[in-house]
Every structure is written in C-alpha cells, then in structure tokens.
Amino acid sequence: MSKTENKQVKIVAAIKDGTVIDRIPSDKLFKVASILHIEELSNQITVGNNLESQELGTKGIIKVSDKFFSDKDINKIALIAPNAKLNVIRDYVVVEKKTLKLPSVLEDIVKCGNPNCITNHEPMMTRFHVEDNHTLTLRCQYCERVMSGDEVKIL
Amino acid sequence: MSFLLNCLTNTKHPLSKPITQPAISIQLLSMQKSLVSITDYSKEEMLRILDYAAEFEKNPNQHILDGKVVATLFFEPSTRTRLSFETAVNRLGGRIIGFSDASTSSSSKGETLKDTIKMVSNYADLIVMRHPLEGAARYASEVAKVPVINAGDGSNQHPTQTLLDLYSIRKTQERLTDLNIYMVGDLKYGRTVHSLLMAMAHFKPTFHFIAPDELKMPNEYKQFCDEQNIPYFEHKELNENINEADILYMTRVQRERFTDLMEYEKVKNVYTLKSKMLENTRNNLRILHPLPRVTEIDYDVDDSEKAYYFDQAQNGLYVRQAVISCSLGLL
Numbered sequence A: 001m002s003k004t005e006n007k008q009v010k011i012v013a014a015i016k017d018g019t020v021i022d023r024i025p026s027d028k029l030f031k032v033a034s035i036l037h038i039e040e041l042s043n044q045i046t047v048g049n050n051l052e053s054q055e056l057g058t059k060g061i062i063k064v065s066d067k068f069f070s071d072k073d074i075n076k077i078a079l080i081a082p083n084a085k086l087n088v089i090r091d092y093v094v095v096e097k098k099t100l101k102l103p104s105v106l107e108d109i110v111k112c113g114n115p116n117c118i119t120n121h122e123p124m125m126t127r128f129h130v131e132d133n134h135t136l137t138l139r140c141q142y143c144e145r146v147m148s149g150d151e152v153k154i155l
Numbered sequence B: 001m002s003f004l005l006n007c008l009t010n011t012k013h014p015l016s017k018p019i020t021q022p023a024i025s026i027q028l029l030s031m032q033k034s035l036v037s038i039t040d041y042s043k044e045e046m047l048r049i050l051d052y053a054a055e056f057e058k059n060p061n062q063h064i065l066d067g068k069v070v071a072t073l074f075f076e077p078s079t080r081t082r083l084s085f086e087t088a089v090n091r092l093g094g095r096i097i098g099f100s101d102a103s104t105s106s107s108s109k110g111e112t113l114k115d116t117i118k119m120v121s122n123y124a125d126l127i128v129m130r131h132p133l134e135g136a137a138r139y140a141s142e143v144a145k146v147p148v149i150n151a152g153d154g155s156n157q158h159p160t161q162t163l164l165d166l167y168s169i170r171k172t173q174e175r176l177t178d179l180n181i182y183m184v185g186d187l188k189y190g191r192t193v194h195s196l197l198m199a200m201a202h203f204k205p206t207f208h209f210i211a212p213d214e215l216k217m218p219n220e221y222k223q224f225c226d227e228q229n230i231p232y233f234e235h236k237e238l239n240e241n242i243n244e245a246d247i248l249y250m251t252r253v254q255r256e257r258f259t260d261l262m263e264y265e266k267v268k269n270v271y272t273l274k275s276k277m278l279e280n281t282r283n284n285l286r287i288l289h290p291l292p293r294v295t296e297i298d299y300d301v302d303d304s305e306k307a308y309y310f311d312q313a314q315n316g317l318y319v320r321q322a323v324i325s326c327s328l329g330l331l
C-alpha cells in the first residue's frame, strides 16, 4: 500500500473489529454495497468513495464494524470487483487478508439470464461454472448458455 | 458384479460383442447413466452407441427390455420423437407409461417438475422426457433415482437426434473422419447443428456454414472450432459452393426468428435446395434434415438418391434402442 493510500485509509476511520473492503473501483462501490445488503445492517458502517488511488485513479472503501462476511458473500464481490481487497480486522489489527477469488462453481449466487431456463421456473438452486476468470464467462449448468458477468443478476 | 456376470453368461443375449469381450462389459457398466447433453458421452461411448444401433438395425425386435417400464414424459407435444422412442421400447419388449401433453399431466395443476420426476421414478426404470424449458432434463436427472434420457429441452439439447445424425453420416459415408460437412439455414438458433458440430469435432471435419447474416453460426461455436483446429468456412448463399460437400445438413429457417419480415421473404427462397443444384455435387453426397421440413428442400429433391432425410429419421429408432438399452445398463 502506498503512502497516500495509507493516509486515505486513515481518513476513513479505523475500526476495532470487522471487515474492510478496499480497492473497490469507484464506479462499483455502490453495487458492492448493495449486493452485501449493508443497508439492512445495524452495524457501524463507513463508506468512502472517490478516494485517491495510485493503481485505480480513484477507489472506494467499505468498513463494517463487527461483521465478518461469509465466503458466499465474498464470492459475490468477486463477480463485480475482482481486484478488491478484503481485510479482516480484530482489535485494530489486520488478522486476515482475503484475496477475492471466484470459485469454479457459483452455487445460488447468480440468477440465469435466460428467461426460458428451468432455474427461473422451479424452486431450485442455480449453478454456474466459471469458464473464464478474466473475462468473467459463466456457463449455466442447466440451460448450458454461456453468459458474461453483466448478463446475470446477482441473487 | 452380479450384473456383469449376468451379461457374460446370458446366452440369449442378442449382441455378441460384450459377451465375448468382458473388458468391454466392464466399461459398459459406466454407461448406465442419463443422457442429457451430447457432451455427456465420450467419443468412445458415442461410437459404441453407433455400433449397437447397427446391430439393432439388423434385428430391431429383441426382448432385452422384458419386465422394464419406461416412462415417456412429454411436457410439450412432439409426436415424431415420442413415436420413435415408444417404438424403440415396444420393439425391445418393454412397457410404457407416461403422457404426451402437459395439459393431461399433473404439472398443469402446478406441480413442480421435481415432484413429478420423483413420483415417476418410483414407477419406472427409465425416464424419457421432453420439456419446453432449457435445462429441465439436467435438473430431472439430478432429482430422479433412475436414468433420464433427454428428448429435447427447449432450444438446448436433443442428443438422440445428434446420435442419429452421426449414425446416418457414418452409414452413408462409411466413415466419420475427414468429411466436408455443410450446414445450411438457421445456424444461430438451430440446436441440432450446434450439437452435431460438437459431436463431429471428434472426427477431424471441415465445416462450411451457409446462413444469412441474421442466422449465422454463433461466435461461441466458431471459437470452439478455432480451439480444436477445425477448419470452417462461412458462406451467405446456397449455390455451387456445395459441390465439395459430403454431407449437406439442411435446417428450417423459421419466420419467427426474423425481426424484418421482408428479410425473411428474401432469405426463405435463397435457402431452398433444388434438384438442379445437385448436378455437380459429389456422388457420395447425402442430404440430411432433422425434419419436419417446410420450404427448404424442394419436393423434386426427394427422388434423388442423394436425399437421405427419410432414412435418417428411421435410423432414429435403432439409435434410441441402443441409448435406452445402454442407459439401463443392459448392453
């Protein structure tokens, strides 16, 4: 982390325990916030956006006190902001740095974009195979359609 | 193990190969499975199905399904496919339960597909199903206790059609490798051409895609050909460029695929095969079509010895006999 970024992180107040999601591209910040449903949380939340970043130009950051996200939620972030960094904080110290990584199979994370797919008509879980991590190409296990990350809706 | 023993000692067994070659029987145990998508079968499994189908063609009436019940669940009507499957079961001595139209089934009362499949798999040894939604057969194969054969799921897959296409190609060309396969018509939405492309990819083909711009072969499949080093050529017109073809695979150009109906009217007649177009084609050329046809093949082509589409449909019976028997682990 560069010096300026370090300072920026401090601008957004430090938390004692919880999760910090850093290096979110500015235009993806509110999407990340919405898929994590942080508006439904009563935890203390700090959101910063358009902060200076050497790598990204500008970036966003989300800090949630006393909240540790499940792997399923973390995988959802990888769909939108694959290069974001997720830090787990305990007693002001980063105890775990999680690199977001799309699993090879997405189970019940995204909704199939094909209206004629069985998953949109039956009470069942969706299952997508990640065909390409970089281009975010997904294949529905059921209708077998290949779609890009923007064509699917996150559940 | 007891099954294997049975297979080896059953002297009434109709097909000689697995009896004399136990190694093959062991492999075949792995074929007791569902067939949802053509990619569920390896190249070897596809070839084995074709070999068995050839045996059934020689002798279609065999009692290997004695005591078995096969459910044919047609959530949307398709008389042609249903009759072919049901004939296959009948000629093998099996019994059939099922329905031919969703309006007479419990799904019309709002029952989920899962519940219908669970209920039927209590009664039947095998489920053959057709459904208007894509992925229905895959889901059914996950919830059923018995193997499921996909007889068409929306615009997704229809693997026994692909196998009968392969069978027809091998039978008429006496080989599957190094053939010039020409696909004509709706290459964008036509599931039969996509599955055929995937299946033929095992056999070093050269593809020619003849389609209007609106109905071109999707990039996904062209990319697949690139990855597999399969040469392909794209054409917009159906004319003398078919002279090098070994197989001409015709498909229906459907009116509802066009946003511009003027374009449809124009295209419709351009993609009609006429007998005079066959004048300089190869002697071994055979014309295939998944049927039913509308205007894409003139009736005067029917009399040509190169017209194979009616025999092709008949081959479906033998291929389905082989798929059903293998799915039940009986071959």
Ligand SMILES: [Zn+2]
Pocket: A112, A113, A114, A117, A118, A119, A140, A141, A142, A143, A144, A145, B135
């Ligand atoms: Zn789907």
